Amino acid sequence: KAGVTQTPRYLIKTRGQQVTLSCSPISGHRSVSWYQQTPGQGLQFLFEYFSETQRNKGNFPGRFSGRQFSNSRSEMNVSTLELGDSALYLCASSTGGQRSYNEQFFGPGTRLTVL
């Protein structure tokens, strides 16, 4: 079974631009969660999508948004990029059922650098 895939793997943008990251979950998984990882703040939850609906949301500004398609693939968008948005963005997939965090798998991440 193929793992979680994320594209692109690396991205360089300038302040003020916007960016879209993509995540394809493991086949059969309906939940996709997004995380931001930085050296200072660690791994922080952005949002979770399940069956095309945002089921949970972290404490990030509205510049961070996401969506999920009918095939469970998910995208996240960051508008008006700031230097502080430079981070590793990870997505993780699971079946989305009760206690599904015990079988949540992470993708390789997208390394975003904002100049």
Added chain:
Amino acid sequence: QKEVEQNSGPLSVPEGAIASLNCTYSDRGSQSFFWYRQYSGKSPELIMFIYSNGDKEDGRFTAQLNKASQYVSLLIRDSQPSDSATYLCAAVFGNEKLTFGTGTRLTIIP
């Protein structure tokens, strides 16, 4: 106050010894706890989860949960150089969000 706290380390342990990693959490209502391992430049991978008070063993790994004291720990027996990584503690709180600690960097010294 951070919801999940870990000692950032680095923690150095001789090969073959027991590595002990600790984590405290703030929400008494938390029911689910997880340990992830993250190698440098890689994404986190789940190595243990625990829901009930007490110990849970899986090979060389033992997770320990004490809900009254609000701490969870991970013991790695017979530590190997391949265990050198950052270990992330995580908990699911009432809002169903998976909240991570900042991680403890573990180095196994040959």
